[in-house]
Amino acid sequence: xxxxxxxxxxxxxxxxxLAGDLEPFADESNYLYLSLIWNHFSFYSDGMVYLWPPxxxxxLSILLQLYGEGGVFAIKLVQVLLxxxxxxxxxxxxxxxxxxxxxxxxxxxxxxxLPLIGFTHLLWPETLFLSLFLPGFYLxxxxxxxxxxxxxxxxxxxxxxxxxxxSLLIKEVGLWWCVLVGGLxxxxxxxxxxxxxxxxxxxFLLSVGVIVLxxxxxxxxxxxxxxxxxxxxxxxxxxxxxxxxxxxxxPKRVQSQVEEANALIREWLNTPVAPIWERSTAMNIIDQSxxxxxxxxxxxxxxxxxxxxxxxxxxADWTTPLPFFVRHYILExxxxxxxxxxxxxxxxxxxxxxxxxxxAGALGxxxxxxxGVAAGPLLICTLLYFSVAGSLIIGMSRYRICIEPLLIMLxxxxxxxxxRPWRQKMPAVLCGSGWVLLIALWCVNAxxxxxxxxxxx
Amino acid sequence: xxxxxxxxxxxxxxxxxxxxxxxxRSEDELRAxxxxxxxxxxxxxxxxxxxxxxxxxxxxxxxxxxxxSPNPLIAEWMMTTNFLRFGYxxxxxxxxxxxxxxxxxxxxxxxxxxxxGRQPIKLSDLSRFxxxx
Numbered sequence: 368x369x370x371x372x373x374x375x376x377x378x379x380x381x382x383x384x385l386a387g388d389l390e391p392f393a394d395e396s397n398y399l400y401l402s403l404i405w406n407h408f409s410f411y412s413d414g415m416v417y418l419w420p421p422x423x424x425x426x427l428s429i430l431l432q433l434y435g436e437g438g439v440f441a442i443k444l445v446q447v448l449l450x451x452x453x454x455x456x457x458x459x460x461x462x463x464x465x466x467x468x469x470x471x472x473x474x475x476x477x478x479x480x481l482p483l484i485g486f487t488h489l490l491w492p493e494t495l496f497l498s499l500f501l502p503g504f505y506l507x508x509x510x511x512x513x514x515x516x517x518x519x520x521x522x523x524x525x526x527x528x529x530x531x532x533x534s535l536l537i538k539e540v541g542l543w544w545c546v547l548v549g550g551l552x553x554x555x556x557x558x559x560x561x562x563x564x565x566x567x568x569x570x571f572l573l574s575v576g577v578i579v580l581x582x583x584x585x586x587x588x589x590x591x592x593x594x595x596x597x598x599x600x601x602x603x604x605x606x607x608x609x610x611x612x613x614x615x616x617x618p619k620r621v622q623s624q625v626e627e628a629n630a631l632i633r634e635w636l637n638t639p640v641a642p643i644w645e646r647s648t649a650m651n652i653i654d655q656s657x658x659x660x661x662x663x664x665x666x667x668x669x670x671x672x673x674x675x676x677x678x679x680x681x682x683a684d685w686t687t688p689l690p691f692f693v694r695h696y697i698l699e700x701x702x703x704x705x706x707x708x709x710x711x712x713x714x715x716x717x718x719x720x721x722x723x724x725x726x727a728g729a730l731g732x733x734x735x736x737x738x739g740v741a742a743g744p745l746l747i748c749t750l751l752y753f754s755v756a757g758s759l760i761i762g763m764s765r766y767r768i769c770i771e772p773l774l775i776m777l778x779x780x781x782x783x784x785x786x787r788p789w790r791q792k793m794p795a796v797l798c799g800s801g802w803v804l805l806i807a808l809w810c811v812n813a814x815x816x817x818x819x820x821x822x823x824x
Numbered sequence: 825x826x827x828x829x830x831x832x833x834x835x836x837x838x839x840x841x842x843x844x845x846x847x848x849r850s851e852d853e854l855r856a857x858x859x860x861x862x863x864x865x866x867x868x869x870x871x872x873x874x875x876x877x878x879x880x881x882x883x884x885x886x887x888x889x890x891x892x893s894p895n896p897l898i899a900e901w902m903m904t905t906n907f908l909r910f911g912y913x914x915x916x917x918x919x920x921x922x923x924x925x926x927x928x929x930x931x932x933x934x935x936x937x938x939x940x941g942r943q944p945i946k947l948s949d950l951s952r953f954x955x956x957x
Contacts, residue, residue: 577840
């Protein structure tokens with residue numbers, strides 16, 4: 368495991384140096400902006416439409432204070448080093464759920480997984496989030512699979528809660544997942560007595576709360592409203608439950624060509640049936656977010672058919688093999704060796720094929736490898752939660768990153784033959800149906816992906 | 825004791841709530857900071873007051889007077905805000921043009937141009953901004 372982790376970190380380090388000084392794009396610039404404001408004015412501002420959790424801008428602001436403009440490189444270096452945690456935890460989870468053969472395969476898949484590699488040298492919080500989320504998740508898995516004394520059990524839940532609480536200060540997407548986990552803890556512990564199960568759940572939630580509450584209270588102090596950690600839902604609802612389509616996987620350079628290439632499907636799935644509703648102009652960002660959410664929900668209820676049709680495209684966008692790594696080629700950000708024609712072609716093809724392999728393999732892993740595995744329900748619920756959270760409102764490959772290591776682990780289990788035989792045919796039927804659905808979703812976006820590849824080939 | 829950790833975490837949560845109460849600043853205290861605080865305290869007080877929907881007038885006259893505040897940080901902070909908080913884009917542009925110090929003008933323009941959702945920050949601009957601080 369150590370060797371594979373070292374290989375993965377070394378590879379990411381190589382990409383960091385080969386990528387060079389990349390000009391910030393989109394939210395990369397926004398995170399930089401917030402961290403500069405934090406240093407300049409000594410308080411954390413917001414993005415007018417997004418109230419992002421403070422963790423990533425805070426880390427960036429510290430590094431900018433320490434190293435000046437070198438802080439941008441410093442945070443990428445930190446991300447590369449933290450990616451070792453992601454690799455290590457992916458393999459450790461594989462050892463918890465499956466076999467050592469799966470550990471080896473998962474380690475290799477993680478090493479070369481270009482979508483994850485890409486995020487280590489970009490100014491996005493995903494790497495930092497995963498380096499906290501996965502250890503917290505691992506501790507929950509250990510608790511679930513426990514054979515320890517009560518005091519050790521409590522230690523695991525407290526540690527998991529504290530670590531996951533910190534991860535929420537990086538990305539708030541897991542907030543309701545923590546509540547779900549509380550319910551799962553009760554479910555898991557019910558055989559030991561409901562009181563004990565509830566006590567365990569409370570311990571976990573209290574631990575999360577201890578980390579999250581100070582910033583929640585800070586938000587109340589500043590905004591006069593309760594916003595645990597942050598609020599980005601309103602702006603996402605504005606973009607995702609509205610009369611227009613947006614997908615940040617496609618920069619402006621390719622948008623019109625992609626739209627034209629997939630005109631038929633986009634017309635069928637995305638043609639709006641009502642005018643766009645306008646974003647709230649409330650001065651208070653939390654009120655703004657709440658009003659946007661209300662409007663979005665009302666819009667969806669008023670146009671249920673359109674909402675359902677557009678969810679198909681969102682799901683297709685979430686399962687797309689086109690990662691942010693390839694988006695940087697579209698943006699012509701990569702230069703030097705990474706932009707060598709042969710290297711570019713190899714990397715683009717690899718970056719597209721690996722997510723497809725991982726997604727398809729993960730489906731196989733879910734249906735053929737998880738039967739009877741302790742903590743299986745925890746894993747399944749986690750995958751379902753982040754899948755829904757990442758595809759229900761706005762679909763994008765980036766929203767899959769939160770569970771990409773878990774998908775890698777499942778794909779590795781399936782590909783290395785770590786299968787458990789079923790007596791009935793139902794799992795095979797379900798898996799087959801899943802694969803058919805996945806291929807159908809890829810077909811929805813096939814013309815777009817193909818057109819994009821042709822443009823950057 | 826079976827619930828010692830629950831108790832400990834509960835106490836920590838209670839202390840956090842207590843800290844929030846102790847360190848809470850009322851609107852009167854914030855208004856006092858707005859006129860008498862340090863440069864950064866003034867800006868933060870303004871940020872909090874506008875977010876709490878306290879009815880401070882933010883018409884054209886108020887914006888102009890804030891831009892002309894002896895505290896340059898206030899004008900710079902206003903450049904980070906968009907029409908939802910402080911509109912009158914042309915007043916801000918006029919203010920930038922009127923600044924005698926080119927580095928102060930650059931900082932204001934920087935905050936204005938790179939608001940969330942506007943132009944991305946270039947590394948060369950970042951370098952110049954950090955040197956100007």
